[in-house]
Amino acid sequence: MMEELMGFEDQYLARYYTKRRIVIVRGSMQYVWDSNGNKYLDAHTGFGVAFLGHRNPRVVEAIKEQLDKILTVPLTFYNDARASFIREFMRIVPNTYGKVFLQNSGTEAVEVALKIARKISKRAEFLAFMNSFHGRTLGALSVTGNEKYRRAFEPLPYRVRFAPFNAVDQVDKLVTEDLAAVIVEPVQGEGGVNPARPEFLRALRQVTSERNVLLIFDEVQTGFGRTGYYWAFQGYGVEPDIFTAGKSIAGGLPIGVTVVRREFGDVFEPGEHGSTFAGNPLVMAAARAGVEVLISENVPERVRYMGEKLLRELSDELSGLKPVLRVKGMGFMLGVELKKRADPYLDPLIGMGLLASVAGGTTIRLLPPYCITDDDVGLIIQSLRKSLVE
Numbered sequence: 001m002m003e004e005l006m007g008f009e010d011q012y013l014a015r016y017y018t019k020r021r022i023v024i025v026r027g028s029m030q031y032v033w034d035s036n037g038n039k040y041l042d043a044h045t046g047f048g049v050a051f052l053g054h055r056n057p058r059v060v061e062a063i064k065e066q067l068d069k070i071l072t073v074p075l076t077f078y079n080d081a082r083a084s085f086i087r088e089f090m091r092i093v094p095n096t097y098g099k100v101f102l103q104n105s106g107t108e109a110v111e112v113a114l115k116i117a118r119k120i121s122k123r124a125e126f127l128a129f130m131n132s133f134h135g136r137t138l139g140a141l142s143v144t145g146n147e148k149y150r151r152a153f154e155p156l157p158y159r160v161r162f163a164p165f166n167a168v169d170q171v172d173k174l175v176t177e178d179l180a181a182v183i184v185e186p187v188q189g190e191g192g193v194n195p196a197r198p199e200f201l202r203a204l205r206q207v208t209s210e211r212n213v214l215l216i217f218d219e220v221q222t223g224f225g226r227t228g229y230y231w232a233f234q235g236y237g238v239e240p241d242i243f244t245a246g247k248s249i250a251g252g253l254p255i256g257v258t259v260v261r262r263e264f265g266d267v268f269e270p271g272e273h274g275s276t277f278a279g280n281p282l283v284m285a286a287a288r289a290g291v292e293v294l295i296s297e298n299v300p301e302r303v304r305y306m307g308e309k310l311l312r313e314l315s316d317e318l319s320g321l322k323p324v325l326r327v328k329g330m331g332f333m334l335g336v337e338l339k340k341r342a343d344p345y346l347d348p349l350i351g352m353g354l355l356a357s358v359a360g361g362t363t364i365r366l367l368p369p370y371c372i373t374d375d376d377v378g379l380i381i382q383s384l385r386k387s388l389v390e
Contacts, residue, residue, distance in 0.1 A: 002035045018343070020350060027054025030369045030376060032355070041379050043368040044355040048189070048221050051248035051332070052293055053369045059251030062289035066282050073281050075102070075274070081281040081288070088291040089249075089257070092230040096239055098262030102255075102278040106220030106246030107135030109256035110183075113242045114139050114158065116260060116267050117181035117214045126158060127174060127182045129165040131191030131360065134183065134218055143183050146191060166196060171203040181214035181242070186232035189221040192360025193328055193335030201238040208241075220246040220256070221333065225294050225370060228304035228331035235330070250287040299370045300331075307331040310366075310377050317381050321388045325362075332370065335363040336384060345387050352383040 002023050010019075023035040030053055032042050045051060052059065066081055073079040086100060093100075101116075103109045118124060128134070132145035141150055142158035145165075150156060163174045165188060175182060182204055188194040208215040217240040222232035224245060229235040231243065241264075246256040260267065293299065311334055315327045318336060325337045338345075342358045349356055349364075359365040366380065 005035065020346065022350060029053035029056065030372050038353070040350070040353050040355050041368070041372070041376050042355045043366040043380060044357045045248075045367050045369060046252070047357060048226065048247045048333075048367040050252055051224065051226055051367070051369055052251050052290055052299075053371050054252070056251050056290075056293060058293050059286050059289045062285040063253075063282060066285035069281070071280070071282050072277075073279070074276065075279050079279070079281055079284070081284040082279045085284040085288040085291070088288050088295075091295065092291060093259060094234070094239065096261055097243075097259045099260050099264065099266060101258040101260075101273075103246075103258065103275055104254050104277050105135075105256045106218075106244060107137050107140045107256070108275070108278075109220060109244035109246050109258045110134045110140040110143070110218060111137055112256075112258040112273065113183070113216050113218075113244050114143065114181070115273065116242060116258065116264070117216065119267055119272070120264060121180040121212075121214060123178060123180040124159055125179050126160045127179050128160050128162055129184055129188075130162050131165060131188055131194065132162075132183075132185055132218075133188070133190030134185075165191075165194060166200045168197065168200045168203050171200070171207050175204070175207040175211060175213055177211045177213065179211075179213045181216050182208055183216040183218060185218045185222065186236060187222045187227060187330055187333055188360075189333065189365070190359055192337065192363045193333060193365055194360075195328065195330050196236070198236050198238075201233075201236050205238045205240075214242060215240040217243040219243045221367075222330075224248050224290075225299040225303055226331055226333050226367075228307055229300050230294070232330070249290050250283050251290045251293075253283045253286045255283050255287055297370075303331045303370050306370075306372065306377070307334070310334060310368075310380065313377060313381055314384070317385055318388065321385070323388050329366075332366070332368050332372075334366045335359055336366070336388075337363045338388075348387040348390070349383055352379075352386060354380060354383040 026033045101112045128143040130145045134140045134144050142156040145162050242260050318324050323338045342364045357365045
């Protein structure tokens, strides 16, 4: 059965991901099971999507309730599920911000942020950073700093300058008055789980403000509790003009959100932007429940505590091993950087019951759900240590 399923996908589904030879058929919170009944601790979580756990009961119940009402209502009409989500979502957004733009993915949220920056500033050029990742549609790809993602599609539509990440001493020179915006991840995800230095983000905020350049934070992976705060920028004490969100908000359903400062208002005239599926009631119901889980279960506080524990124990147990260069990250966005390619270690980890991903080529990336236990931490440490030693 497993070989038949994989063969059918391989025959008809265009392949643009490296496939792992297991068939995932079921999930519950931090665990998933394959077609042979094998159980795994999921520290991959669909590149961070299942941060609230697989089939979180509160999210599932909200989806079931909405299924009996209506599944699609365009943004040309009002909808109760959408209004309920927005009301809850604004509880975790600082008062500085006043408008949200609903989309279907993190990449779309980035596209909207870039359009907003161009519309407000009336300028066309952007500053982004080496090793950054902002998405694979052409606009988001334009500001993605890893050349391997861009090379096949150049020339890309936006004019972008790329600068070294965390180069505090270069900020004054790089942020020029002809820019529409600077876009940056508080922690680079796909680029290798690289946290920004606080002084770097502070410098970006100061210089962009002085030169009337907008500052965009891409929080698609870092946001919604992942780094131990509702939004990573709150941990840094630096507020951008625009920030993007997505991935884990709707408990596994597709969503993207772009948030702007209150003074910007609606930004677009009718017709200048749109999305057929954005604000879908089913997704909105799931996302409202996701926000409720985030608040009621004190998810950021739990992640700060458990994330510090996991980072400390990973450092203690792995730092002396021959293949390991360093352990890094924030909250439940952690990486074990190696002196060699990380991909060969993923299959042995699967064999030990742990799912992980690769970032930046040489980093084993861990994006576990907020609900992992001390026993799960032990499994992560034990599996990584054994695979790296062997």
